[in-house]
Amino acid sequence: MTEKVWMGAIFLKDEGGYEILLKSLSHYRKRLRTIANSPELKDSAAMFASVLNQQAMKTVPKIDQVIEKIQNSINDIQAVKSLSDEIPFFEKALMCYESDINKAQDTGHEYFVKVVGDMAEAQKDLEIIKTAIKKIKEYSE
Numbered sequence: 001m002t003e004k005v006w007m008g009a010i011f012l013k014d015e016g017g018y019e020i021l022l023k024s025l026s027h028y029r030k031r032l033r034t035i036a037n038s039p040e041l042k043d044s045a046a047m048f049a050s051v052l053n054q055q056a057m058k059t060v061p062k063i064d065q066v067i068e069k070i071q072n073s074i075n076d077i078q079a080v081k082s083l084s085d086e087i088p089f090f091e092k093a094l095m096c097y098e099s100d101i102n103k104a105q106d107t108g109h110e111y112f113v114k115v116v117g118d119m120a121e122a123q124k125d126l127e128i129i130k131t132a133i134k135k136i137k138e139y140s141e
Contacts, residue, residue: 006084007138013080017135018070020128021090025070028093029063031100031115032056039111062089090136097122098129 011017035041035056041049066086073079101122104112116122 005140006081007140008084008087008136009077009080011132011135011138012070012083013074013077015135017132018074020125020132021093021136022067022070023125024090024093024097024129024132025063025067027097027100027116029060031096032060032063034111034115037111039109063093066090087136091133094129094133094136098126098133101126101129 008017012021031038033056036049036053041052066089069083069086073083097116100112100116101119103109104116104119104122113119
């Protein structure tokens with residue numbers, strides 16, 4: 001029986017998927033660092049906000065580690081393949097970025113617009129994010 005190959009590695013290395021992944025991870029870091037200012041958190045109970053803020057601060061170093069792993073492995077397909085353990089984390093970052101882009105567009109809330117940044121660029125990223133979410137989960141049959 002042959003071993004399944006993570007096709008997401010090809011997307012990351014050869015199709016430029018690492019660019020949207022790095023952008024999403026950077027956004028995810030920014031979002032977590034500013035989570036105390038989030039309108040969603042401001043509407044929640046104070047105790048819940050404190051716990052969520054603590055968890056966010058614990059996640060930021062993990063984001064930095066994953067970004068470094070991507071940057072250090074992007075030129076070597078074997079090293080990129082080792083990133084498959086991070087698929088759930090990649091999905092969180094991509095979905096966070098996508099969600100915040102949509103919230104910025106739909107609500108126009110200052111927090112989301114500010115955390116997303118360049119809305120024209122972010123709008124272009126939406127389709128790339130959808131492709132990335134699909135492709136990073138692909139394995140050979």
